[in-house]
Amino acid sequence: MCGIVGYSGSRLASKVLLESLRRLEYRGYDSAGMAIVNGRLEVHKEKGEISALESILPHLDGRTGIGHTRWATCGEPSKRNSHPFNSHDGRFALVHNGIIENYISLRSQLQAEGVIFQSDTDTEVLVHLVRKYYGEDLHAAVRRALEDVRGTYALAVVEEFSDDIVVARKENPLVIGAGMGENFIASDVTALLDYTSEVIYMHDGETAVISPQKISIYDPGGVEVEREVSKIGWTVEEARKGGFEHFMLKEIFDQPRSIxxxxxxxxxxxxxxDVLPSSKIGGMKILACGTSFNAGMVGKYIIEELSGITVQVELASEYRYSTKTNQCPLVVLITQSGETADTLAACREANERGCHTLAITNVVGSSITREADSVLMTHAGPEISVAATKTYTAQLVALYILAARLAYSNRSMGEENLRSLKKSLRELPNQVSAVLDRASAINLAAPYFREARSAFFIGRNRNFPTMLEGALKLKEISYIHAEGYAAGELKHGPLALLDANTPLVAACLEDHTYDKMMSNVSEVAARGSPIIMLAGDNDTECETVADHVIRMPPVDPIFSPVTLAVALQLLAYNVALERGMPIDKPRNLAKSVTVE
Amino acid sequence: MQAIVLAAGHGTRLWPLSEARPKVMMPIGNKPILEHIINSLVANGITDIAIVVGYRRGLIQAHFGDGSDFGASITYIEQMRLLGTAHAVTMAKDFPAGDFILLPGDNVISPQVLSDLIAGGPPNTALLTRSMTPSKYGVVELDDGMVENITEKPNVAETCLISTGIFLFDKGVMQLLEKAVAEGNMGLSEALQPFLNTIRLKGIITSGTWCDAIYPWDAIDMNSRFLTSSGQDIAGRIESGVLLKGPVSIGEGTRIRSGCHIEGPVIIGKGCDIGPNVTIFPVTSIGDNVTVSPFTFISGSLIMSGSSISSHCHVGRSLIDGNVRIGPNTCLSSSSCLGRARDELIALKDIGSVIGSNTVVGACVNIQPGTVVGNGCRINDGARLRENINDRSEVY
Known part of the structure; x- marks a missing residue:
């Protein structure tokens, strides 16, 4: 998903574009660039965040310009492939969001006509086409160029010595912001709300010419049309949250899609x-930090269960201190951002030790994708809330995929079992939806935590690491001291801490751990702690010991870590809400930790 | 112009489909009904949209976000207590800046319907259509083009004109509705009735396609009427020896194995595994992550995300909700039949059956036309099903 912006008016265009691009950062970014009309065109682009672009920008005096932020979904992000693109004579610059389907044929045609291409992108053909068809009028040239093009686009073009921006839209979002003596364009409203609340939405197939004084919109036939101005009644923050109170809740509800x-x-x-080493895998390690570490712990249980391969999970920051003689053919590194300093260092260490490294990350082109030998991408999309939710469950899905791949290659799992695992995996998004449907029932557990200073989360087998994650979520956003334990460990110490003010959250799903879980919970009930139990729909026994039961929809037991995690995210969210905490930005925490 | 879309209700008559989603999120041609409406609004240049949400609002908000992916800007307004449609409208009383279009979020409409309304001139205007079964709707009597009377679900309908629930109102109507709601008239028709003369409500009859799904079978017809995509759109992988005819759309990550025969209009979502040797006839919609095993025949049906159909099955004019598993050699045949909805018997023309979400159907099950199986049922091997089966039943 990319973002485009444009400005034509009396302010410094580079300042306006930088601000607008920042507002689009939530759509993801791995490179950014802008073209400013300052008499001639000046194009600047840089890989990385918007601030990387800002740091290389000289003072630019132009008052008209276009900008772009790119989030690669395939292919490596690089300065060369980032927008805007120039025509070879430097007279035009163009930004684009979408896909040009027939770019290969257009490209060879243009090359035959002598055009030299600077990048590997589909977008670049557009600017050369505009140059080719330019007679006297930029708008006419753009319209003519688009006749040759098959695909989807939202695009903007500027020309030297002109304050016009020509835009076109087909199946990609583009809005025009109307100001006084200045006008704007952007991929979505949030980029404009700092400057104007009056916007015009373009329809598919339309083109427009934007200058400081005038917005002219043309229908697909080239006839100028009148378009009403809509007034936006909400603020930037509200807009991006799409009706949800917090980003965290929005991202929790996004999980059926991201999974x-x-x-x-x-x-x-x-x-x-093709992500595994060619050698036989007798044992492997998973290295990660924080939430990703918890995902790794779930991964251990899943991989061992499906493939029989022994898995060690280590904190990435501790890996370098582990014994170097104990080598593993495969080391899996999990990091949402792909930039976590501890995990990156661990990756380098593992490479030095001659292991095959496999990274699981959410960001295409992040540092870890270059360091590791192979990569499994999670496709969760950008995550804004500091407390990870949808990226955690996407990591779990990637680990299920990895586990199935390992089991298939060492023949622990045959065709038939793999097929039935695939079938269950395909049902997972709806099962997560079913948990979300019960959000209001989960809210009712929040009051038990109102006065609590600490809380315990227990589970067994693959649900144990899920409870670690449940405890971490509660810690992060509600500031309650919370601990996850394997249920059997409770009697080896923590039981001493339990009292009537310490809620216990227990996962008692109907699997082979059920009886043992129930007896662990009964022990705690005797200490008077409020018991919040996550139990199956048909379990009638749970109500005799629990103070509150959160019912979990039926799911193949191997996938219970996913549905449980979603329920625990909702629990943590509601507790934080109940206690009035700043959910999206907890104190002292940063989204991606790039220091060791 | 702005629009207010009502999307707070349950749609309980759509059982068993109402369990997994609110009615407005029912997929027709793999897109929620509400998305068809937003698209129709945007196609008519109406982009400033308020959606009144209530039941399962999270699902709606997660899908539409701020609206920018749909070319609109969407504001959500919550109706905390679902008291009625007029009450729902007054929740959005501060939204309209001027004239606005009011429309229900659970009817599928073509863009033409809204063009008719807008072309009908200044407010206040009610959009009407002709119905074969008017007594299920608000029946409208016109006098010289003006609405004289709206009667909700009368025993005997005087005319075949019904209200589509789509109106073009000026801002002033909001105050009248508030007054009506304060007096306890919560439904839109009854709230408008006393003011029909004051607001001078014009009636315009639309020629565009308008469908309402009241009962679950209606979704099957709705799907055939709206799934008319042009041309092929193939993102998945098609093995050799597959025949694709007519408009067929196949999503990313989907594999169509060799020997399949697919005749459009058919839409298949993302991540599916179809075949080998599966036949799919028009008009069929298959959601994401669906598995269909060899030698199965599917025609005129809707199969929602996460479901799997085993080998040698027959699925004719049927609706299978999400995460349903159907065992081998099971038959969902279609014919003219009677369907039961609460206490009503409804004559159905060429309809198969409806299977609720998360239901597991065993092998060699014979499901008679007109059957409705609830959510989360277990149907054991060799069973013979007819009429309605309650949620979470076990059938031997």
């Missing part, structure tokens, strides 16, 4: 997925 996206990328090619 489905990650499944879809890998499920068809699972048998041949």
């Amino acid at each position: 489905s996206e990650t499944i879809i990328r890998y499920i068809d090619d699972l048998e041949t997925l």
Whole structure:
């Protein structure tokens, strides 16, 4: 998903564009650039965040310009491939969001006519086409160029010595912001709200010419049309949250989609997925920090269960201190941002020790994708809330994929079992939806935490690491001291801490751990702690010991870590809400920790 | 111009489909009904949209976000207590800056319907259509083009004209509705009735396609009427020896294995595994992550995300909700039949059956036309099903 912006008016265009680009950062970014009309065109672009672009910008005096932020979904982000693109004579610059389907044929045609291409992108053909068809009028040239193009686009073009911006839209978002003596364009309203609340939405197939004084919109036939101005009644923050109170809640509710996206990328090619070393894998390690570490712990149980391969999970920051003689053929590194300093250092260490490194990350082109030997991408999309939710469950899905791949290649799992695992995996997005449907029932558990100073989370087998994650979520956003324990460990110490003010959250799903869980919980009930139990729909026994039961929809037991995690995210969210905490930006925490 | 879309209700008559989603999120041609409406609004240049949400609002908000992916800007307004449609409208009383279009979020409409309304001139205007079964709707009597009377679900309908629930109002109507709601008239028709003369409500009859799904079978018809995409759009992988005819759309990550025969209009979502040797006939919608095993025949049906159909099954004019598993050699045949909805018997023309979400159907099950199986049922091997089966039943 990319973002485009444009400005024509009396302010310094570079300042306006930088601000607008920052507002689009939530759509993701790995490179950014802008073209400013200052008599001639000046184009600047840089890989990385918007601040990287800002740091290389000289003072630019132009009052008209266009900008772009790119989030690669395939291919490596680089300065060369980032927008805007110039025509070879430097007279035009163009930014684009979308896909040009027939760019290969257009490209060879243009090359035959002597055009030299600077990048590997589909976008670049557009600017050369505009140059080719330019007679006297930029708008006419753009319209003519688009006749040759098959695909989808939202694009903006500027020309030297002109304060016009020509834009076009087809199946990609583009809005025009109307100001006084200045006008704007952007991929979505949030980029404009600092400057104007009056916007015009363009329809598919339309083109427009924007200058400081005038906005002219043309229908697909080239006839100028009148378009009403809409007034936006909300603020930037509200807009981006799409009706949800917090980003965290929005991202929790986004999980059926993000899980489905990650499944879809890998499920068809699972048998041949090329991420493993060629040597035989007798044992492996998973290295990660924080939430990713908890995902790794779930991964251990899943991989061991499906493939029989022994897995050690280590904190990335501790890996370098571990013994170097104990080598593993495969080391898996999990990091949402791909920039976590501890995990990156661990990756380098593992490479030095001659291990095959496999990274699981959410950001295409992040540092870890270059350091590791192979990569499994999660397709969760950008995450804004500091407390990770959708990226955690997407990591779990990637680990299921990896586990199935390992089991298939060492023949622990045959065709038939793999097929039935795939079937269950395909049902997962709807099962997560079913948990979200019960959000209001989960809210009712929040009052038990109102006065609590600490809380305990217990589970067994693959649900144990899920409880670690549940405790971490509660810690992060509600500031309650919370600990996750394997249920059997409770009697080896922590039981001494339990009292009537210390809620216990227990996962008692109907699997082979059920009886043992129930007896652990009964022990705690005797200490008078409020018991919040996550139990199956048909369990009637749970109500005799629990103070509050959160009902979990039926799910293949191997996937319970995913549905449980979603329920625990909702629990943590509601507790934080109940206690009035700043949910999206907890104190002392940063989204991606790039120091060791 | 602005629009207010009502999307707070349950749609309980759509059982068993109402369990997994509010009615407005029912997929038709793999897109929620509400998305068709937003698209129709945007196609008519109406982009400033308020959606009144209530039941399962999270699902709606997660799908539409701030609206920018749909070319609109969307504001959400919550109706905390679902008291009625007029009450729902007054929740959005501060939203309109001037004239606004009011429309229900659970009817599928073509862009033409809204063009008719807008072309009908200044407010206040009610959009009407002709219906074969008017007594299920608000029946409208016109006098010289003006609405004289709206009667909700009368025993005997005087005319075949019904209200589509789509109106073009000026801002002043909001105050009248507030007054009506304060007096306890919570439904839109009854709230408008006393003011029909004051607001001078014009009636315009639309020629565009307008469908309402009241009962679950209606979704099957709705799907055939709206799934008319042009041309092929193939993102998935098609093995050799597959025949694709007519408009067929296949999503990313989907594999169509060799020997499949697919005749459009058919839409297949992302991440599916179809075949080998599966036949799919028009008009069929298949959601994301669906598995269909060899030698199965599917025609005129809707199959929602996460479901799987085993080998040698027959699925004719049927609706299968999400995460349903159907065992081998099971038959969902279609014919003219009677369907039961609460206490009503409804004559259905060429309809198969409806299977609720998360239901597991065993092998060699014979499901008679007109059957409705609830959510989360277990149907054991060899069972013979007819009429309605409650949620979470076990059938031997």
